[in-house]
Amino acid sequence: MPGKDFAAHKYVDGRGVFYLFPALCKGCGLCLEKCPVDTIGWTERTGFLGTSTPAPGFGDPCIACRLCEFVCPDCAIRIDKIAPDKTRVH
Amino acid sequence: MPRSWATENKPHRFCPGCGHPLALKALGEAVDDLDIQGRVIFGCDIGCSLLAWDFFNLDSVQTHHGRTIPVMVGMKRARPGLICVAYMGDGGGYAIGAQHLVSAALRHEQITVLLANNSIYAMTGGQMAPTTLPGQKTETTPFGRDPEKTGRPTRGPEMARLLGGEGVYAARGTVANVRQLKNYVKKALRHQMEGRGFSFVEALSTCPTNWRTGAAETWEWVEKKMPAEFPLGEFGGDAPDGRASRPESVLREGGGEG
Numbered sequence: 001m002p003g004k005d006f007a008a009h010k011y012v013d014g015r016g017v018f019y020l021f022p023a024l025c026k027g028c029g030l031c032l033e034k035c036p037v038d039t040i041g042w043t044e045r046t047g048f049l050g051t052s053t054p055a056p057g058f059g060d061p062c063i064a065c066r067l068c069e070f071v072c073p074d075c076a077i078r079i080d081k082i083a084p085d086k087t088r089v090h
Numbered sequence: 091m092p093r094s095w096a097t098e099n100k101p102h103r104f105c106p107g108c109g110h111p112l113a114l115k116a117l118g119e120a121v122d123d124l125d126i127q128g129r130v131i132f133g134c135d136i137g138c139s140l141l142a143w144d145f146f147n148l149d150s151v152q153t154h155h156g157r158t159i160p161v162m163v164g165m166k167r168a169r170p171g172l173i174c175v176a177y178m179g180d181g182g183g184y185a186i187g188a189q190h191l192v193s194a195a196l197r198h199e200q201i202t203v204l205l206a207n208n209s210i211y212a213m214t215g216g217q218m219a220p221t222t223l224p225g226q227k228t229e230t231t232p233f234g235r236d237p238e239k240t241g242r243p244t245r246g247p248e249m250a251r252l253l254g255g256e257g258v259y260a261a262r263g264t265v266a267n268v269r270q271l272k273n274y275v276k277k278a279l280r281h282q283m284e285g286r287g288f289s290f291v292e293a294l295s296t297c298p299t300n301w302r303t304g305a306a307e308t309w310e311w312v313e314k315k316m317p318a319e320f321p322l323g324e325f326g327g328d329a330p331d332g333r334a335s336r337p338e339s340v341l342r343e344g345g346g347e348g
C-alpha cells in the first residue's frame with residue numbers, strides 16, 4: 001500500500017519511547033486525561049492545526065501501557081516499550 | 091494505524107476528540123485481524139459517519155440518511171460472498187432509518203451494522219436524538235431532555251436482539267475501550283461470515299463539539315454518564331450452544347421508571 005510518511009517528535013521517558021506525529025495530532029487532549037501516571041503534558045511544539053502537541057515527562061515515568069496510543073482518535077501517538085536491561089545487577 | 095485505513099487522506103476530517111474515528115479504528119483492526127480487507131464493503135450514512143467515505147482501503151459507498159442498511163442488504167443478497175458493513179450514527183439508525191434496522195433484525199439479514207451512539211444529531215448542530223440522555227441539554231432541549239414528554243433513550247442492541255432472537259448477535263462497546271469494541275466487531279463479522287444471521291454493534295461515542303466538553307468532561311460523559319443509561323456487554327448470539335451470552339433478564343430490564 002503506498003503510504004504517506006509521517007515525521008515524529010521522539011521522546012524517551014521511563015519504560016517508553018513516545019512518538020508524536022504533529023501532522024496528525026489535533027490537540028484534543030484525550031491522551032493527557034487517560035495517562036495513568038499523568039506523565040503527558042502540553043509542549044510548545046505545534047501540530048498541523050496550530051494546537052499544542054503532547055509529550056511525556058510531566059509526571060511519574062511512563063510505564064509503556066500504550067493507553068495514550070489506543071485512545072488517540074487520530075493515531076498521532078506510537079509507544080515503543082524499552083526492553084528491560086537484563087544485564088543490570090540489582 | 092490499522093492496515094485497512096487509507097493513509098493518503100489522513101489526517102481525517104473528524105473534529106478533535108471525536109469518537110467516530112475510534113469506532114473506525116476498532117473496525118479497521120478487526121478487518122486486519124480477520125484478514126478480510128479484499129472482501130469487505132463499507133457503507134456509511136449521512137451524519138458525521140459520512141466523513142468516512144474515503145477513510146479505508148475498502149470498497150466504500152455513502153448513502154442517504156438512514157438507508158445504509160438496505161443498501162448493504164441489497165449488496166449482500168446480490169453478492170453473498172461479500173462482507174457488508176453498514177456504519178451510521180444514532181440518528182440514522184434509531185430515528186430516520188429505524189424501520190430498516192427493525193426489518194433487517196427481523197429478517198436475519200446477513201450483514202453487520204456498526205452504529206456510533208453520541209447521544210445527539212451531531213452533523214446538523216446538536217439536536218436531540220432518540221438516544222439523548224435524560225436531562226441532557228441540546229439545541230432542541232435547552233432545559234434538558236424530559237423523559238416524561240419524550241420518553242427514555244432508545245437501546246438499540248437490546249431491541250435488535252429482542253426482535254430477531256437467536257441468530258442475532260448484538261453488543262454494545264465503547265470508544266473508551268477500543269480493544270473490547272474490536273472484539274465485539276470481530277464476533278459480529280464472524281457471525282456474518284459464518285452465515286449465522288444479523289449482527290449489530292453499538293459503540294458509545296464522543297462528540298466534544300456539540301457536547302461542548304473539554305477532554306476530561308468528554309471522558310466523564312462517555313465513561314460514566316452514558317453507560318449508566320446504556321449498559322455495556324453482549325446481548326446473545328455468540329455462545330456456541332446458541333444461548334445468550336448474557337442473562338436474558340438484561341434484555342427485559344426495560345428503560346427504568348422514567
Ligand SMILES: Cc1ncc(C[n+]2csc(CCOP(=O)(O)OP(=O)(O)O)c2C)c(N)n1
Pocket residue numbers: 136137138139155178179180181182183186206208210211212213214219
Ligand atoms: C431524510 C433526512 N432527514 C434529515 C436529514 C438531515 N440530517 C443530516 S445529518 C442528521 C443527523 C445525523 O445524526 P446521527 O445519525 O446521530 O449522526 P452523527 O452526525 O451524530 O454522527 C440529520 C437529521 C437528512 N440529511 N436526510
Ligand code: SF4
Pocket residue numbers: 024025026027028029030031032053054071072073074075076077107
Ligand atoms: S489524543 Fe491524539 S490528537 Fe488528541 S492531543 Fe493526544 S495525540 Fe493529539
Ligand code: SF4
Pocket residue numbers: 016018034035036037038039040056061062063064065066067068069079
Ligand atoms: S504509554 Fe501509558 S504511561 Fe506512557 S505516556 Fe502513554 S498512557 Fe502514559
Ligand code: SF4
Pocket residue numbers: 103104105106107108109110138208212213296297298299300
Ligand atoms: S460534530 Fe461531533 S460527531 Fe461530528 S465530527 Fe465533530 S465531534 Fe465528531
Ligand SMILES: [Mg+2]
Pocket residue numbers: 179180181206207208209210211212219
Ligand atoms: Mg449522533
